[in-house]
Amino acid sequence: MRLLIIGGSGKTGRELIKQSLEEGHIVTAILRKPQKLNIKHPNLKLIQGDVLDPSSISSVFKHQEAVLSVLGHKKFIIPSNILSKGTSNIIEAMKQGNIKRLICVTALGINDSKYKLGLYYTLFTIPFILYFYFKDKEKQEDMITASDLDWTIVRPGHFIFGRKTESYRHGHNLGHVILTKMISRADVAHFMLKELKENKYIHQKPGITY
Ligand SMILES: NC(=O)c1ccc[n+]([C@@H]2O[C@H](COP(=O)([O-])OP(=O)(O)OC[C@H]3O[C@@H](n4cnc5c(N)ncnc54)[C@H](OP(=O)(O)O)[C@@H]3O)[C@@H](O)[C@H]2O)c1
Numbered sequence: 242m243r244l245l246i247i248g249g250s251g252k253t254g255r256e257l258i259k260q261s262l263e264e265g266h267i268v269t270a271i272l273r274k275p276q277k278l279n280i281k282h283p284n285l286k287l288i289q290g291d292v293l294d295p296s297s298i299s300s301v302f303k304h305q306e307a308v309l310s311v312l313g314h315k316k317f318i319i320p321s322n323i324l325s326k327g328t329s330n331i332i333e334a335m336k337q338g339n340i341k342r343l344i345c346v347t348a349l350g351i352n353d354s355k356y357k358l359g360l361y362y363t364l365f366t367i368p369f370i371l372y373f374y375f376k377d378k379e380k381q382e383d384m385i386t387a388s389d390l391d392w393t394i395v396r397p398g399h400f401i402f403g404r405k406t407e408s409y410r411h412g413h414n415l416g417h418v419i420l421t422k423m424i425s426r427a428d429v430a431h432f433m434l435k436e437l438k439e440n441k442y443i444h445q446k447p448g449i450t451y
Pocket residue numbers: 247248249250251252253254271272273274277290291292293311312313314315323327346347348349396397398399400401426
């Protein structure tokens with residue numbers, strides 16, 4: 242398929258690009274700094290763009306079949322709308338480009354999965370570090386669910402570096418109110434590409450953890 246990947250220079254994004262190319266997809270990645278990505282492949286096209294600047298991304302959406310977003314950032318402790326504003330621009334560009342399929346990573350702990358990242362996140366990390374980030378993620382999810390796209394929201398547990406195992410749990414009611422469940426970024430990328438083929442969770446928000 243012709244895939245457009247957002248967040249491809251990030252830790253999950255690099256895995257996603259790598260696995261997409263291994264599976265034979267034709268990949269376009271929108272990156273703020275294309276020089277940051279050290280993957281070269283005949284089926285990979287890098288476009289410089291910022292999701293906060295619609296004019297820098299809108300033309301890239303034409304002729305794509307699906308959009309995969311692993312957008313994220315590290316400005317956790319200040320109020321920000323990077324995820325929601327960026328996603329609103331992505332949704333608008335998808336409409337203009339006539340693309341229906343969106344698979345977007347958020348996190349366990351958002352909206353109706355509240356508390357599912359475990360007690361440490363619920364009592365410490367979310368209120369004291371990720372408060373604004375998670376508020377923005379809630380809005381991001383709300384925008385996607387209100388759209389008329391064929392969306393899937395993927396909610397991973399806590400990320401660990403690790404290899405692709407292809408052996409993980411996915412679906413509803415994952416995570417735990419006490420324990421923090423983990424997942425590798427490589428397996429999140431694997432799950433996104435699996436969902437792209439199977440379309441099992443259209444208009445759903447599956448979690449993914451070990
Ligand atoms: N860490 C965890 O335990 C955990 C658990 C569950 C879910 N998640 C979520 O999973 C997602 C991916 O995580 P990650 O660790 O792979 O994130 P990451 O390494 O921080 O990568 C984020 C990506 O988003 C890009 N980006 C940020 N602002 C952008 C903009 N304005 N325009 C275009 N691209 C922009 C970054 O580009 P630059 O390289 O230019 O900055 C980077 O490619 C995040 O949403 C994260 O919150 C994380």
